[in-house]
Amino acid sequence: MVRAASPRIAVLLPCFNEEAAIAATVRGFRDALAGATVYVYDNNSCDRTRQVAAEAGAVVRSEKQQGKGNVVRRMFADVDADVYVMADGDLTYDPAAAPAMVEMLLADQLDMVVGTRRHEVKDAYRGGHVLGNRVFTGLLSGLFGRSFSDIFSGYRVFSRRFVKSFPVLSAGFEIETEMSVHALELRMPVGEVETSYAARPEGSHSKLSTYGDGWRILKTIGTLYRVERPALFYGAIGALLVVVAILLAIPLVRTYMETGLVPRFPTAILVTGMIIIAVLCVFAGLILDTVTRGRREVRRLAYLSLAAPGEP
Numbered sequence: 247m248v249r250a251a252s253p254r255i256a257v258l259l260p261c262f263n264e265e266a267a268i269a270a271t272v273r274g275f276r277d278a279l280a281g282a283t284v285y286v287y288d289n290n291s292c293d294r295t296r297q298v299a300a301e302a303g304a305v306v307r308s309e310k311q312q313g314k315g316n317v318v319r320r321m322f323a324d325v326d327a328d329v330y331v332m333a334d335g336d337l338t339y340d341p342a343a344a345p346a347m348v349e350m351l352l353a354d355q356l357d358m359v360v361g362t363r364r365h366e367v368k369d370a371y372r373g374g375h376v377l378g379n380r381v382f383t384g385l386l387s388g389l390f391g392r393s394f395s396d397i398f399s400g401y402r403v404f405s406r407r408f409v410k411s412f413p414v415l416s417a418g419f420e421i422e423t424e425m426s427v428h429a430l431e432l433r434m435p436v437g438e439v440e441t442s443y444a445a446r447p448e449g450s451h452s453k454l455s456t457y458g459d460g461w462r463i464l465k466t467i468g469t470l471y472r473v474e475r476p477a478l479f480y481g482a483i484g485a486l487l488v489v490v491a492i493l494l495a496i497p498l499v500r501t502y503m504e505t506g507l508v509p510r511f512p513t514a515i516l517v518t519g520m521i522i523i524a525v526l527c528v529f530a531g532l533i534l535d536t537v538t539r540g541r542r543e544v545r546r547l548a549y550l551s552l553a554a555p556g557e558p
Contacts, residue, residue, distance in 0.1 A: 253328030253556075255282035255348065259304070260317040261335035265293040272302035274341030275331070279348070285325055286335060287317050299335075315416035315424070322409045329555065330404040333361075339401040343441040347403040350437050352556045357408040357434040358425070360394050361401030363443035378460050382467065386423070389471050390430050395438055397426045398463075407552035408434065411545060420466035427470045432546055476538055480531030487524035491517045 257275045261268055272284050286299040286306045300306045309320040318332070329348055333339040339361060347359045379398050387393035400422060408429070416424045429436050472479045495517045498508060508514050 252281060253352070254326075255279055255329045255331060256325045256327035257282050257284040257344075258318075258321045258325065258330060258332045259284065259286045259299075259335040260289060260314055260321070260332075261286055261291065261295050261299070262289040263291045263293050263295060264335045265291075265295050265298050267337035268295050268299045268304075268335045269302040271333070271335050271337045271341070272299055272304045274337070275333070275344060276303055278341040278344045279331065282331070283327070285321065287321050289313070289317050295335075311417070313417040313419075315414060315418050315421040318416075318421050319414035322412060322414060328406050330406070330409050332400065332402050332404065334400045338444050340442045340444070343401075343439060344403070347401075347439050347441075350439060351403050351405060354437060355435065355554045355556055356437045357405045357555070358429050358436045359403040360396060360399050360426075360436070360438045361403075361441040362394070362396040362438050363399055363401070364440050382423070382463060385467060386426065389467065389475070390427060392430060394426055394436075398422050401441060405555040407549050407554065410552060411549040413545075416466060418462055420463045423463055423466050424470065427467075427474065431474050431542065432549060434549075474538060474542075476534035477531040480527045480534070484524040484527035484531070487520045487527065491520040491524070494520075 257279060259268070259271060259275075264271075268286065272286065275282065275284050284304045286296075286304040288296045288299070288306060288308050290308075290310060290312055296306050296308070307320075307324070309317045311320075321332075322330075329351060331344050331348065333341075333344075343361060347361060350356065351359050379396060383393050383395070383397050386397055398419075402422075402425070411432075412425070412428055414421065414424070428434075494513055498510060498514055498517070501510075502508055
């Protein structure tokens, strides 16, 4: 149960054409978190999502820029609360799990609690999504040293200092990946709670494209790794160039040792150019690493300027 002296809790529901599910979702979170304000952010729905959400008791607002990342950026900027609960408005996430997630956040003074999905209904989770989740979760762990059990879960509880220090840059479904990397890079205290994941109700359809959004998520992970770990990123490119240059240079060196000549002059020029570019990559990575460290310090200071969850 949530503490007696409950902080201000905001439930954030990004929605797009969820007329079939939004009323039940709003009522579920209002029942689970008494006193919480439920916000529905409509993202250009062409059905009755806005009207149905308002009738169910939600505060309804709009975001015209299409994409979940754009909606999250708007929600985090507009809503002022102590604890933020974010879920999709399609009734796939269990509102009854929210009190336990909020309690964990407050009791352990965490900054993010992720609701890891447990799907008991076959239609709740497409096979391609299961495989993609495992692959991307492992990739994130390999690149950043650690990860979450379910990096794509849209069911999360945040502290105020997470929300107000998070510079949302993503536009679409890659937003969950960006959230995870933000928490990992700032070494925030985080937790996970296993929650049930249900099939969508009739009339509700997934907006996630397995291949299109999967490619965007892969590019986002690569971009975040380049930005957050430039020394390793550019150092790896430099090391690869050096290895290729050495392999190309071995025959040249053998010929020179035997005859004193360099008959393949273009190859020698290519090898020299690759070594120069490799050195430039290494130095570029070192310089950008210094810049990244400074940016990370600024983000950390912005994060620390706000009180921890549960503190006055």
